[in-house]
Amino acid sequence: MLSHEEAIEYILRDIDPHFDEETILSSLRPFDGVVKHNLFQKYVEAILSLPPVAGLEGVLVRDLITAIWDISKRVRLIALAPKGMLQRNNLISKEDISALTLWNEAIERCGLAWAYHSDYERICSGYLSYILSGGVIPDCNSCCIVMKNLLEHISNSDLDDLDNYTIDCLKCIAILQCDNKEVSNAVVLFADSKNEEIRYIVSDICGD
Structure with a gap:
């Protein structure tokens, strides 16, 4: 960035x-x-x-x-x-x-x-x-860093409609097939989410 x-x-x-x-x-x-x-x-x-x-x-x-x-x-x-x-x-x-x-x-x-x-x-x-x-x-790694930053902002945000941003962000990371460890760690932070759709996407990304 x-x-x-x-x-x-x-x-x-x-x-x-x-x-x-x-x-x-x-x-x-x-x-x-x-x-x-x-x-x-x-x-x-x-x-x-x-x-x-x-x-x-x-x-x-x-x-x-x-x-x-x-x-x-x-x-x-x-x-x-x-x-x-x-x-x-x-x-x-x-x-x-x-x-x-x-x-x-x-x-x-x-x-x-x-x-x-x-x-x-x-x-x-x-x-x-x-x-x-x-x-x-063309530069997936750079884009994945943006997604990591976005996840970090979401985790500290007080907006009401965060689920939509989170789901879209996780879908983008899955599309990019990002193998950046920092990004993967940021994604894992959402693994305990109570939202079923978010948990499903996290599981799909992490292969769990």
Whole structure:
């Protein structure tokens, strides 16, 4: 996971025309026919690593929200809009359009949740939905660390609807087939849950 400072820098870099490394936007224009899933995954996980809005200066919050919405808007205009550059010129396949749609929805949901909520569970919900929808995850270990952090937040949270977040998180870990010991230990903490569905999922993950 990125530090708060690294996450802020990563979110803002796509709107910096002088940034030298490849970004989401530079990967789409020009588009070489390959969706850079790693860039989208890191961007979503950067949103999840941002510090709470309440602890940031107003100008920085504005810049971050603007950057996130700008990425979402440009991905739609370049790749997802039927009359956008990639579709208009038949440069992108239907499969890649579907893949980018899932990523863009994850960016929008995570970004919106970060802007309006302080609960890590709600901020992660867009990422959980992406994984459960069959989205591509190139770095499973990084994603599993996010799931571990989410389980730890859930265990210390006072939200009323935690079962849904827990079940979705555990399902994602099962999909990822994560063999990270830290993640496995975090999952085991839920093994004594009284919720039958959660206990069943934990048993399925742990092979017990």
